[in-house]
Amino acid sequence: MHWSNAVLFIFLTITGFSLYGAPGFRWIGYRGTVKDLHLWVGYALPFPVLFAILTRAGAQFRKDCKRFARWTVDDSRWWRKRTRPSAKLGKFNPGQKLNAIYIGACIIVFPVTGTAMRWANVFPLWMRRGADFTHSWFAIFLLAVILGHILMAITRPEPMRAILRGTVDAKWAQHEHPRWHAEMTTASHRRDSDPPQSAPTDPEKIGSGEIAHSS
Amino acid sequence: MNQDAIEALEPEFNQNAKPYGRRAFLGIAALGSLGVVLGNRQATAVKATIGKVAIKDPTGIAKLLPINDDRWTIFTVTGGYPKRSKADYQLKISGLVDRPLTLSYNDLLQRKATSMTKDFQCVTGWRVDDVPWVGVLLRDLLDEVGVQSSATALRFTSFDGEYTESLTLEQAYRPDMLVAYQLLGRDITTAHGGPVRLYAAPMYGYKSIKWLETIEVVDKVIPGYWEERGYDIDAWVGGSNGLSDDPI
Numbered sequence: 001m002h003w004s005n006a007v008l009f010i011f012l013t014i015t016g017f018s019l020y021g022a023p024g025f026r027w028i029g030y031r032g033t034v035k036d037l038h039l040w041v042g043y044a045l046p047f048p049v050l051f052a053i054l055t056r057a058g059a060q061f062r063k064d065c066k067r068f069a070r071w072t073v074d075d076s077r078w079w080r081k082r083t084r085p086s087a088k089l090g091k092f093n094p095g096q097k098l099n100a101i102y103i104g105a106c107i108i109v110f111p112v113t114g115t116a117m118r119w120a121n122v123f124p125l126w127m128r129r130g131a132d133f134t135h136s137w138f139a140i141f142l143l144a145v146i147l148g149h150i151l152m153a154i155t156r157p158e159p160m161r162a163i164l165r166g167t168v169d170a171k172w173a174q175h176e177h178p179r180w181h182a183e184m185t186t187a188s189h190r191r192d193s194d195p196p197q198s199a200p201t202d203p204e205k206i207g208s209g210e211i212a213h214s215s
Numbered sequence: 216m217n218q219d220a221i222e223a224l225e226p227e228f229n230q231n232a233k234p235y236g237r238r239a240f241l242g243i244a245a246l247g248s249l250g251v252v253l254g255n256r257q258a259t260a261v262k263a264t265i266g267k268v269a270i271k272d273p274t275g276i277a278k279l280l281p282i283n284d285d286r287w288t289i290f291t292v293t294g295g296y297p298k299r300s301k302a303d304y305q306l307k308i309s310g311l312v313d314r315p316l317t318l319s320y321n322d323l324l325q326r327k328a329t330s331m332t333k334d335f336q337c338v339t340g341w342r343v344d345d346v347p348w349v350g351v352l353l354r355d356l357l358d359e360v361g362v363q364s365s366a367t368a369l370r371f372t373s374f375d376g377e378y379t380e381s382l383t384l385e386q387a388y389r390p391d392m393l394v395a396y397q398l399l400g401r402d403i404t405t406a407h408g409g410p411v412r413l414y415a416a417p418m419y420g421y422k423s424i425k426w427l428e429t430i431e432v433v434d435k436v437i438p439g440y441w442e443e444r445g446y447d448i449d450a451w452v453g454g455s456n457g458l459s460d461d462p463i
Contacts, residue, residue, distance in 0.1 A: 071235035109247025126255045129340035134250025
């Protein structure tokens with residue numbers, strides 16, 4: 001899901017810049033074609049997430065959504081530099097949560113505003129302009145968020161390895177995300193809704209120093 | 216079970232957790248969707264504040280922001296920009312006329328120049344205020360070729376090979392329809408539709424065809440490129456496409 005979103009995002013950014021007439025992207029031209037491509041690829045945006053929410057394969061993602069939805073005392077502690085050392089994080093730090101929340105909201109906002117922009121003959125044009133305005137500002141903010149996200153990723157080797165390989169080092173998890181580590185290493189964990197294949201958390205595997213990350 | 220035990224079992228979902236994340240998600244999604252309804256007013260407000268500052272920004276970075284002010288969004292419907300040098304440029308006027316005419320760039324310069332400073336308004340919302348234009352009035356050219364009585368409209372084509380536009384004869388004879396070769400005090404750049412383009416002042420920007428190559432006098436209006444794609448043929452600023460902009 002992460003990588004299909006990434007590919008869609010990159011495509012939509014490039015075509016979006018072209019439609020926006022940004023310097024450096026004007027050579028792309030073919031406004032009519034690019035417009036259609038941007039539109040229909042844009043409508044594909046919610047599908048990776050929907051797939052993860054609705055299918056068996058998305059058990060981990062559904063759990064992650066619950067994590068994103070909640071803000072713990074430790075998140076507040078982590079947020080303040082002074083109290084950060086005492087914060088015992090779960091799977092995601094608050095920055096990651098906000099990143100996911102904003103991107104998730106964008107996956108709704110972009111198709112909605114994009115629809116109002118495309119079918120300007122159905123919606124009144126003042127709506128198209130409001131949509132254009134919202135679409136543009138959300139895009140600028142999203143670009144900033146994603147660039148920050150990429151910057152964080154390339155400067156931190158262990159989480160980077162996690163998204164590439166799907167597992168993390170148990171010691172690292174214990175140190176940086178103790179509550180997640182505790183959750184994954186507790187026996188009761190296996191009683192919840194995870195189908196076994198997407199939760200390879202049997203003690204041997206953890207013993208070997210790896211914890212499964214979300215798909 | 217005490218609190219610690221609950222935390223140990225489901226460490227993240229302890230009872231102190233607040234659903235702020237869910238609220239933020241729903242809030243942002245609602246805000247963005249509401250933007251369709253409220254954004255137009257916000258855009259005006261942002262234009263009035265940030266826009267004033269952005270104009271003075273020497274780096275030009277602010278021009279990339281969607282401020283809806285003083286920002287040309289350069290559109291082209293084909294790959295890249297069609298390029299034609301002034302030396303190679305030709306404007307052909309034909310159709311229902313007595314004296315068909317092919318003008319070079321220099322021929323245009325030698326005709327009576329008309330200057331006007333007027334706004335350029337795009338149907339998608341952006342408007343550039345007080346743009347100086349120089350060119351030859353369309354009606355001067357029409358008088359020169361002698362329009363026949365059976366004619367009712369003009370069809371324009373662009374040397375990008377794709378774009379077309381139309382005007383009725385009545386519209387074309389207005390004193391604010393210009394075959395333009397200067398924009399903002401300079402020769403029109405390729406990106407802006409140079410060396411020669413139309414400037415149909417009282418109408419939305421899509422009527423002002425770029426890279427103008429031919430003007431054909433015809434007996435009925437033939438809808439242009441965007442008009443075949445749903446936009447109004449008579450594109451008066453503030454009086455078409457369901458919009459209420461201030462007329463130009």
